[in-house]
Amino acid sequence: MFIKKVIVDQVRNLSHVSLEGFESFNLLVxxxxxxxxxxxxxxxxxxxxxxFRSHKITHVINHEDSTLSVFIEAEDRHGLNHRIGIRRNRQNQFQVRVNGEGIHSLAELSHVLPILVIDNEAFQLLDGSASVRSRFLDWGVFHVKHEFYHQWRIYSRALKQRNELLKSGHSNQDEYDVWDEHILNAGFAITQYRLAFLQVFNIHFLQYAKMFDPLFADIALGFKTGWDRVNHDVCERMPEDWLDEGSLSDKFRSNLSQDIRYKRTQLGAHRADLHITINKMDARDVLSRGQKKSLICALKLAMAKTLKQTMARYPVLLLDDLPAELDTEHLNAVLSVINDEQYQAFITSVDTQLGNNNMPLKARMFHVEHGKISTANGDINA
Ligand SMILES: Nc1ncnc2c1ncn2[C@@H]1O[C@H](COP(=O)(O)OP(=O)(O)OP(=O)(O)O)[C@@H](O)[C@H]1O
Ligand SMILES: [Mg+2]
Structure with a gap:
């Protein structure tokens, strides 16, 4: 997707911004x-x-207003225009229109304009809990395999019901049977989708990681299903050699007494995780901050490439303070992938160095000051 126009009203200190004339690279300084x-x-x-910064919409809406709105016009690779409009208010109500039609689920919206964000929070992909990594993985699976969402909903509902039973102290297996059945079937399907996705993703991830830093020469991506402790190397072994529905079912059912003790479901696809090692050591224990950032860029760009390769979708990249923590060499390596793959990127920075030294040809700079945004030639769009 290529964003051509953005109109923002009452998002934080941006009371009204209307911008167009974007390029592939857009630097906001x-x-x-x-x-x-x-x-x-x-x-x-x-x-x-x-x-991506705040769970509460009230924090995002301008303090002096009660409603925010954003309008985006974007063109897909076939030259078709898409118009997306969203309004949200302090009462948590939202209105979304895509090409003039109202849509009722935010999940549906994310199919229209896939974006990938790299900001400070992205470090959580390495340092945070398993759920951050499985959410990242599932975002990709959701975009390439539409059935995934259906199975994921079945799974989440059944898991919620089962956890309610555990909380209220039910101990009879019969009472769990109906939910266990859903959790096992949907959980196995979800895991198969995840693994199919990882087969493609892993190739791109290893390629980018090795390209970004020689230290990553011996890098490996592992995957935990959520019901066994083994860290399966997603590249070396084919899933059909080790993924076993019977083993999931046995482990899951024999864990009921533990689940009752802890009052929640301990095993299952909701406990999946990704695990990155360098020379067999956990990446988060051995990497510097800058190296972690390069690795995060490799993860996000591998995600973009997987979408591009499998679905011909080009996600838009939102890169908040990309130059922070990266030296010129590492920054250039990341920029050259974005350039070669022809993604559209919006990059923020506190200085124009990226623009002066490394800015590729198809680039445009915007100045941001006190909630007003102007193009580099001085036109104020506010
Ligand atoms: N709900 C809100 N209403 C109005 N202003 C807000 C709201 N929330 C945050 N702000 C203010 O909006 C301004 C812009 O914040 P933003 O995070 O976009 O800055 P930035 O340009 O990214 O800065 P930095 O270089 O420090 O990352 C800040 O002054 C912030 O205090
Ligand atoms: Mg900022």
Missing amino acids: GPNGSGKTSFLEAVALASQGRS
Whole structure:
């Protein structure tokens, strides 16, 4: 997707911004607190219906207003225009329109304009809990395999019901049977989708990681299903050699007494995780901050490439303060992948160095100041 126009109203300090004339690379430059991240947040709102910075929409809506809105016009690879509009208010109500039609689920919205964000929070992909990594993985699976969402909903509902039973102390297996059946069937299907996705993703991830830093020469991506402790090397072994529905079912059912003790379901696809090792050591224990950032870029760009390769979808990249933590060599390596793969990127930075030294040909710079955004030639769009 290629964003051609963005109109933002009342997103944080951006009371009204209307911008067009974007290029493949769009650099938003301005001092601290000027509104750079808020602009990326606005774009993310139109893609996902929510902010990547805050769970509470009241924090995102301008303090002096009660409703925010974002409108985006974007063109797909076939030259077709898509118009997305979203309004959200402090009462948590939302209105979404895509090409003039109302849509009722935010999940549906994210299919229209896939975006990938790299910001400070992205470090959680390495340092955070398993759920951050499985959410990242599932975002990709959701985009390439539409049945995934259906199975995931069945799974989540059944898991919720089962956990309710556990909380209220039920101990008879019969009472669990109906939910266990759903959890096992949907959980196995979800895991198969995840593994099929990882087969493709892993190739791109290893390629980018090795390209970004020689230290990553001996890198490996492992996957935990959520019901066994083994860290399966997703590249070396084919899933059909080790993925066994019987083993899931046995382990799951024989764990009931533990589940009752802890009052929640301990095993299953909801406990899946990704595990990155370098020379067989856990990446998060051995990497510097800058190296972690390069690795995160490799993960996100591998995700973009998997979508591009399997679905011909080009996600838009929102790169908040991309130059932070990266030296020129590492920054250039990341920029050259974005350039070669022809993704559209919105990059924020506190200085124009990226623009002066490394800015590729198809680039445009925007100045951000006190919630106003102007193009580099001085036109104020506010
Ligand atoms: N709900 C809100 N209403 C109005 N202003 C807000 C709201 N939430 C945050 N702000 C302010 O909006 C401004 C822009 O914040 P933003 O995070 O976009 O800045 P930035 O340009 O990315 O800065 P930095 O370089 O420090 O990352 C800040 O001054 C912030 O305090
Ligand atoms: Mg910022």
